[in-house]
Amino acid sequence: MENDPELDQVICNALSLQDxxxxxxxxxxxHDKLLGFPETFPGFLSDxxxxxxxxxxxxxxxxxxxxYSILGIPHExxxxxxxxxxxxxxxxxxxxxxxxxxxxxxxxxxxxxLENSKMTRADKAEPIPSTSSQKSRKRTLYNKQQTLxxxxxxxxxxxxxxxxxxxxxxxxxxxxxxxxxxxxxxxxRYLAKASNPQKTENAVMVGRKPTLLCAGSxxxxx
Amino acid sequence: MENDPELDQVICNALSLQDxxxxxxxxxxxHDKLLGFPETFPGFLSDxxxxxxxxxxxxxxxxxxxxYSILGIPHExxxxxxxxxxxxxxxxxxxxxxxxxxxxxxxxxxxxxLENSKMTRADKAEPIPSTSSQKSRKRTLYNKQQTLxxxxxxxxxxxxxxxxxxxxxxxxxxxxxxxxxxxxxxxxRYLAKASNPQKTENAVMVGRKPTLLCAGSxxxxx
DNA sequence: TTGTAATCTAATAGC
DNA sequence: GCTATTAGATTACT
Numbered sequence: 001m002e003n004d005p006e007l008d009q010v011i012c013n014a015l016s017l018q019d020x021x022x023x024x025x026x027x028x029x030x031h032d033k034l035l036g037f038p039e040t041f042p043g044f045l046s047d048x049x050x051x052x053x054x055x056x057x058x059x060x061x062x063x064x065x066x067x068y069s070i071l072g073i074p075h076e077x078x079x080x081x082x083x084x085x086x087x088x089x090x091x092x093x094x095x096x097x098x099x100x101x102x103x104x105x106x107x108x109x110x111x112x113x114l115e116n117s118k119m120t121r122a123d124k125a126e127p128i129p130s131t132s133s134q135k136s137r138k139r140t141l142y143n144k145q146q147t148l149x150x151x152x153x154x155x156x157x158x159x160x161x162x163x164x165x166x167x168x169x170x171x172x173x174x175x176x177x178x179x180x181x182x183x184x185x186x187x188x189r190y191l192a193k194a195s196n197p198q199k200t201e202n203a204v205m206v207g208r209k210p211t212l213l214c215a216g217s218x219x220x221x222x
Numbered sequence: 223m224e225n226d227p228e229l230d231q232v233i234c235n236a237l238s239l240q241d242x243x244x245x246x247x248x249x250x251x252x253h254d255k256l257l258g259f260p261e262t263f264p265g266f267l268s269d270x271x272x273x274x275x276x277x278x279x280x281x282x283x284x285x286x287x288x289x290y291s292i293l294g295i296p297h298e299x300x301x302x303x304x305x306x307x308x309x310x311x312x313x314x315x316x317x318x319x320x321x322x323x324x325x326x327x328x329x330x331x332x333x334x335x336l337e338n339s340k341m342t343r344a345d346k347a348e349p350i351p352s353t354s355s356q357k358s359r360k361r362t363l364y365n366k367q368q369t370l371x372x373x374x375x376x377x378x379x380x381x382x383x384x385x386x387x388x389x390x391x392x393x394x395x396x397x398x399x400x401x402x403x404x405x406x407x408x409x410x411r412y413l414a415k416a417s418n419p420q421k422t423e424n425a426v427m428v429g430r431k432p433t434l435l436c437a438g439s440x441x442x443x444x
Numbered sequence: 445t446t447g448t449a450a451t452c453t454a455a456t457a458g459c
Numbered sequence: 460g461c462t463a464t465t466a467g468a469t470t471a472c473t
Contacts, residue, residue: 138472141448142449184464184465185450187466188466361453361468363453381460404454407454410463
């Protein structure tokens, strides 16, 4: 059990999720209320809808249950499990890089980290540059399923709003703030620059770019 | 001269400044009158006062003169030059990212941009979203000196009024509208949220939410 | 080395 | 002014 990569991965997932879900084991009802979760999503959820939009799964709990399973700790089985906890079948399943990967020791969270991340990015404003020990978030890797799903959504709309991002979060198991970052990076890398105003392609642009809308941005395929 | 980053930087600064100072080469007297510039600044100008508050320097002109100097174009030398034109010593001196950095071609300003920016932000309300060629402002980077100065002022007073901001503008060479934005962003990032009343940390967080200002405001001045 | 998650910040829009 | 969000740049890690 010393260097089990799968175990490390699950532990790391569970611990990393605390960044985005500091309020541990938040009841599903509260979570749904918090997100103001709707049942209606136009078109971009039609084909990948693995989970019926009943309850927002408690991702941290799911991951911990998976951890219990691997550790052999008895626990009650839950039904639904988002993509993040669907393991096997992939060498690059969602992984989090930890500093001391061999130890199962709990990652110590700074108070900043714990008080961060509620619903919006604005709540995550760092109070003070303060000390040098910034302790940035550990890099997480998403598995092929998750990546493919996000890529597909990206082709539909590179600018998903908060509600859509929460939907992606429910389906993929990736916390909404991570989804936000994923789309940001994706846009930065694969979206045509504003200096390229040609190619008025198809009517993909559902979400609007606030300033330099630049009309037809060619983000095909991805 | 093709890929001189310093040249690019100065050119970009000069062109970018047109956003904030569309009335080119405004005489200093007019500028001072426009700003209603005072001689008195309580405490927060005591240690960084590089320039005596004589005349509000024409920043655009200074930058253009610097450009002339680099280009070898003869010009009359001027005395004062704010931080923005103090170059060297820093890899991250005030820089503007241009799309075609190798070309010295003039950035084309939209009519909106030209009719914007007079004295207050209220005047900058965009008339109409108009055409798709929005062409937003290029991102500018401030050098360490400028940033440190603004940070210092921020600790003294996160809510500087217009007169103070104009003072900062004179000292740093950053246009007042940019300073306004800088403080807005700074507040959004580093000011404690009202929902987070703990973490009194060090004395940096003097700021309060503007709504409940009243009575004993902790910061002097202004 | 490449790809990409994460971070930081100037800028914009709506309220 | 605040909130939210974007682009752009950079950093770090695999």
